[in-house]
Amino acid sequence: MLKCYNVASMRKILTLIALILFIPAVPAMSEVxxxxxxxxxxxxxxxxxxxxxxxxxxxxxxxxxxxxxxxxxxxxxxxxxxxxxxxxxxxxxxxxxxxxxxxxxxxxxxxxxxxxxxxxxxxxxxxxxxxxxxxxxxxxxxxxxxxxxxxxxxxxxxxxxxxxxxxxxxxxxxxxxxxxxxxxxxxxxxxxxxxxxxxxxxxxxxxxxxxxxxxxxxxxxxxxxxxxxxxxxxxxxxxxxxxxxxxxxxxxxxxxxxxxxxxxxxxxxxxxxxxxxxxxxxxxxxxxxxxxxxxxxxxxxxxxxxxxxxxxxxxxxxxxxxxxxxxxxxDADPYSKESCDPQIASLSTIHDSSLLEQKIQEISRACPYDFGPFKFVDKTNDPSYIQKKSVELRRFLDSATRPDRLLYFPTLWQLELRNAPPEKVEEVHKEVAEDLKRLKSEKDFSGNDAAQVLQRGEEIISEKK
Incomplete structure (x- = not known):
């Protein structure tokens, strides 16, 4: 049996429906x-x-x-x-x-x-x-x-x-x-x-x-x-x-x-x-x-x-x-006023480990984006210093794009392997494999020097096997 509504009641119902349908939703305050x-x-x-x-x-x-x-x-x-x-x-x-x-x-x-x-x-x-x-x-x-x-x-x-x-x-x-x-x-x-x-x-x-x-x-x-x-x-x-x-x-x-x-x-x-x-x-x-x-x-x-x-x-x-x-x-290295090449060359004549560390740090302060001093870090024979500098060089190379900078990956691998305990060597090998993938994808990384870097990386992987 249908229930009958008078006109006034129907108007109230329709108005209520309209309000429900058309009142914009109020966004909830976000949680901070x-x-x-x-x-x-x-x-x-x-x-x-x-x-x-x-x-x-x-x-x-x-x-x-x-x-x-x-x-x-x-x-x-x-x-x-x-x-x-x-x-x-x-x-x-x-x-x-x-x-x-x-x-x-x-x-x-x-x-x-x-x-x-x-x-x-x-x-x-x-x-x-x-x-x-x-x-x-x-x-x-x-x-x-x-x-x-x-x-x-x-x-x-x-x-x-x-x-x-x-x-x-x-x-x-x-x-x-x-x-x-x-x-x-x-x-x-x-x-x-x-x-x-x-x-x-x-x-x-x-x-x-x-x-x-x-x-x-x-x-x-x-x-x-x-x-x-x-x-x-x-x-x-x-x-x-x-x-x-x-x-x-x-x-x-x-x-x-x-x-x-x-x-x-x-x-x-x-x-x-x-x-x-x-x-x-x-x-x-x-x-x-x-x-x-x-x-x-x-x-x-x-x-x-x-x-x-x-x-x-x-x-x-x-x-x-x-x-x-x-x-x-x-036109020149923007990170330093003058070239540090002469000072870097002189590092090969230093045989005292403490003095070598001191000179490396001095050159790095003067020419902070010159990677040359990293080649002499291994000669300090200081495990903690080698660890510190290998982490620093890894950060540099992770962001580097210039081909001349990418040539320093073998130096990095040498430092990381030198300092790695036996249980960590496999991790270093895995990083080398990832580095090789990246280097092979760099379109401007080519020529004899680049080929030698890739070859050294492959040799490290082969040594693992």
Missing amino acids: KRFLKGNPADVHPKLHGPAFHFQGGGDDVDAAFQWMFDQVRGCTDCSTKLDVVVLRASGDDDYNDYLLAMKGVDSVETLIITAPEDSKRPDVIQTVRNAEVIFVAGGDQCNYVHNFKNTPLQSAIASVIKRGGGIGGTSAGLAIQGDYMYDACNGSTKSFEALANPYDQSISFTYDFFHWPNMDQTMTDQHMVERDRMGRTLAFLARQIRDGKTKSVLGVAVDRETSLAVDKKGLGRVMGKGPAYFILADHKPELCEPGKPLSFSNYKIWKLDAGGEFDLRHRPKNGFYLRSVRDGVL
């Missing part, structure tokens, strides 16, 4: 992973910054963190405490215990920001605004662009600096600190690609992200020597001028395990391992066009080792060396 260590209460100290800790990646520079905290506190030995916020797009809370153990830190809270919606949450914004120091971890700077830009979080970070707080960043966290940013949103660009075509599809930039005091008209890069990034930095700088963003731009490039600590007066000091580079492009490029190799004469380069200083407010007019790019090719 938060890890707090230390005192949850907010502190309100007087701040004495701003202070900046620009780290090039790799192992953290303890002294640079403590320097930043002390600059913001205004003292090195006092009871003033700070709240520190670590921002990440992935990872966990591994900075919490490390930073909390430092002098003057009241709490450390890590926020994992994975979406733009996270950067609009009132609780996130309040946490960041209340902090005295912000540290941006490594990862992928494109995630920070996607998640931070044009959000309240971006403004909240800037507010900490305006109050006299501190900001630090490592690797991708350093990449976002300049006036102009290479954002890596189309993949990571290698130097040879950028020099061959400054408009390579992998190259993209972000603007108006942060504008820090004394960092005007700058562009940052990281893992500088380790990943041979000078060439791409030169191309990025040329692009800023060619694209009309500026008439002059300063590259601030820091190597791994190194920090540039910049105080409120703009004085930057290199801490940690070193080096850091400052590269000035101050005129229009001779050629910077899509699909054509770069030509740019007379980049001015300052190389600073640990302890060196650079005034970012009153930028120096001397103390640099010049490097030029012609048809996508650098």
Whole structure:
């Protein structure tokens, strides 16, 4: 039996259905992973910054963190405490215990920001605004662009600096600190690609992200020597001028395990391992066009080792060396002012192990991207030193693309086999096999020298069998 409804009832039912069907869904607020260590209460100290800790990646520079905290506190030995916020797009809370153990830190809270919606949450914004120091971890700077830009979080970070707080960043966290940013949103660009075509599809930039005091008209890069990034930095700088963003731009490039600590007066000091580079492009490029190799004469380069200083407010007019790019090719080693060939040749005359280690280190500091000294590491007969240098050379070669650098793989294999205990030899052999696959795929790795490298690798594999 059908139940009858009057007209008024039917209208109410239809209205209710319409509301259910057409009211837009309200998105649920995203979950932000938060890890707090230390005192949850907010502190309100007087701040004495701003202070900046620009780290090039790799192992953290303890002294640079403590320097930043002390600059913001205004003292090195006092009871003033700070709240520190670590921002990440992935990872966990591994900075919490490390930073909390430092002098003057009241709490450390890590926020994992994975979406733009996270950067609009009132609780996130309040946490960041209340902090005295912000540290941006490594990862992928494109995630920070996607998640931070044009959000309240971006403004909240800037507010900490305006109050006299501190900001630090490592690797991708350093990449976002300049006036102009290479954002890596189309993949990571290698130097040879950028020099061959400054408009390579992998190259993209972000603007108006942060504008820090004394960092005007700058562009940052990281893992500088380790990943041979000078060439791409030169191309990025040329692009800023060619694209009309500026008439002059300063590259601030820091190597791994190194920090540039910049105080409120703009004085930057290199801490940690070193080096850091400052590269000035101050005129229009001779050629910077899509699909054509770069030509740019007379980049001015300052190389600073640990302890060196650079005034970012009153930028120096001397103390640099010049490097030029012609048809996508650098005219000389951009990582050092002079060639280290004579010093490297002299290593063959040194028979004292301690002195040999000392000289290798001196040359490596002077010419950090010259692989020649690695050929003499084995002669030190120092297992711990050989292990350290083999790890370093492995990092270099994992990122190397130049054929002349790839010729050093037999040197690496010798060092790794020399130091490997019997139970680890098979692992080394497997790495050699992977290295051979890579070398055979390198289209420019050819000729007699390359053939000898491949032959040596095959011999090692045969020895295993």
